Every structure is written in structure tokens, then in C-alpha cells.
Amino acid sequence: MRRRDKKQIEEFVRTLSQAHDEIKSQIENEDRKVARGILGDCQDGAIQIGSLIETVEGEDCVVIQKLEAYCEQVFRAYEELGEPKQNTGVQAERIYTELQEQLSGITKSVEDDIPERLEILFLPYKASMWDSLESIWKAAYTDENCDAYVVPIPYYDRNPDGTMGKYHYEGMEFPAYVPVTSYFEYDLKKPRRAVRFITMRTILSYRQKSTVNFLIRRSRMISYSRWARLSLTGLYIYATTRRSRQ
Structure with missing residues (x-):
């Protein structure tokens, strides 16, 4: 349960x-x-x-x-x-x-x-960075006391002038053995009290910080899994943009 x-x-x-x-x-x-x-x-x-x-x-x-x-x-x-x-x-x-x-x-x-099941949510955004979360996901996915969800987040490039550029969604690019849940079908607003893993940590833009704060209010714990080979300064996380338009 x-x-x-x-x-x-x-x-x-x-x-x-x-x-x-x-x-x-x-x-x-x-x-x-x-x-x-x-x-x-x-x-x-x-x-x-x-x-x-x-x-x-x-x-x-x-x-x-x-x-x-x-x-x-x-x-x-x-x-x-x-x-x-x-x-x-x-x-x-x-x-x-x-x-x-x-x-x-x-x-x-x-x-x-009544055994207690823990909901663990993985929120990657780039398929190429999935390796930073995969070992954690495998441990949760094979644990009979966990429900693990992989919900790739859409994002925008950031233009040199600070505006949002090209839109990206890489949910279809993850390995076939990873069951992906559509971002548009998983209600992030619902206070599920899950443990959530994300792949951003340092040099966050203002909107990225807002996204993290939004998740913290609805989670038992937010955990960062750092992928150090790519700077995040050129990206906006789409989740906050989508929420602000509703």
C-alpha cells in the first residue's frame, strides 16, 4: 500500500x-x-x-x-x-x-x-543524461515496496538574449526497457508526498528554482542526481512555464 x-x-x-x-x-x-x-x-x-x-x-x-x-x-x-x-x-x-x-x-x-509502498518519481529532461539516474531507478523499480515512475520533463533552449528558444521533449528517446509516463498525464500538482529525483543542481535559472520549490511543497524529499558534463545555464525547465500559463 x-x-x-x-x-x-x-x-x-x-x-x-x-x-x-x-x-x-x-x-x-x-x-x-x-x-x-x-x-x-x-x-x-x-x-x-x-x-x-x-x-x-x-x-x-x-x-x-x-x-x-x-x-x-x-x-x-x-x-x-x-x-x-x-x-x-x-x-x-x-x-x-x-x-x-x-x-x-x-x-x-x-x-x-499492511506493508508500506513508497512512490519514487524520476524527472529527467534529457535522454542523454538518463545514465545519472538509471542505477537509482533500477533499484527502485525492482524493489517490491516501491512504485517507480519515470516522467521526462519538456524543456526549452535559452536564447542568448535570455528568451526561450526551441522546445524539446525527449520522452520517446529513453531506452525501450524504461516505462515512461507522459508528463501531461502525471499530475505534478497533486501532493503525492513522493520521493522525487531530478538531474539539475547548480547554476539554476530563476524559473528552474521556481520548479524546484514547486516540487518541494508536494514531495517528501527532493534528491539531486548531478550529471556534470553539461552546463544547465542554457536550459529552461518547461514545467514551470506550463504551470504559469494555467
Whole structure:
């Protein structure tokens, strides 16, 4: 499972824990109708978590079984609150404890039983410079815990007067064994929190710096892989130009 999906599940589980606090409070205040409504929301939330996990990890994932047990506990609490009133304080504490125990098992299972996949994005622009990234890409591409994407970035030559010259896109020039994703199909604006590798480092133009800042805001880490045989002073990175026109 990708890191962002796992984090989403962990956040959802924390939300369920907060809901349990509210259920306990409502029972103590003898507002059983509101407490039952929150229990219904908890069951809906657990089903959503289960659907996400099943889609990514399959129906045999251990967490699914624990979510099913949690839903059964939620249903029992829901039914109990529809019956004649008991000792409110004792009932509230017991229902809360039972729900939290089930949720604790889910939390541990999510941490232990769902392997985390890391998204790694490679953003070369010149096919001739791919050798500076290829060994890193091969390691990520063959790692079962990584999703590796190669997204070549279009660029412009820079004219002597500082204006943009000829446009280049070399996505079709990469080795046939490298699966290339089109720059126009991969949404760089989406905060995927990926690790991203680029091949520019020093003597950056203003627009190139803007591109790096743009990526940093949407990434867990930006890593430079330097290709020292070619100066970057004659290039604009097209990504920033494209973004500024939208």
C-alpha cells in the first residue's frame, strides 16, 4: 500500500477513536439517540476503511477481519442503546472500553500487517543524461515496496538574449526497457508526498528554482542526481512555464 493511503487509513482510525469519546459523552448525558447515530457513522467509516484496504491489499488482509469484528461490536452497542436504560455511567464506560479495545487491534494490525509502498518519481529532461539516474531507478523499480515512475520533463533552449528558444521533449528517446509516463498525464500538482529525483543542481535559472520549490511543497524529499558534463545555464525547465500559463 502506498504511504499516502496508509496514512489516510491511520487518520481515519484516529477519527473513530475521537468518535468513541463522543459516544461515551452522549451516553453519560443520556442522549442515546445521538450516541446511536455516531455508532452508525463509525460503522460506515469502518466499511470505507475496509473497502480501501480490500482494493489495495485484497480481501484476505488480516485487517479486514479485525474491521469486521469491530463492526459487530458497534452493532451490539447500537442494539444495546435501543433497549431500556441501564446504569448510564457503567454502560458508557463499558461500551467505550469495548470499542477502544477493538480499535486498538485494528491500529496495531494496520501498522504490522499492511506493508508500506513508497512512490519514487524520476524527472529527467534529457535522454542523454538518463545514465545519472538509471542505477537509482533500477533499484527502485525492482524493489517490491516501491512504485517507480519515470516522467521526462519538456524543456526549452535559452536564447542568448535570455528568451526561450526551441522546445524539446525527449520522452520517446529513453531506452525501450524504461516505462515512461507522459508528463501531461502525471499530475505534478497533486501532493503525492513522493520521493522525487531530478538531474539539475547548480547554476539554476530563476524559473528552474521556481520548479524546484514547486516540487518541494508536494514531495517528501527532493534528491539531486548531478550529471556534470553539461552546463544547465542554457536550459529552461518547461514545467514551470506550463504551470504559469494555467
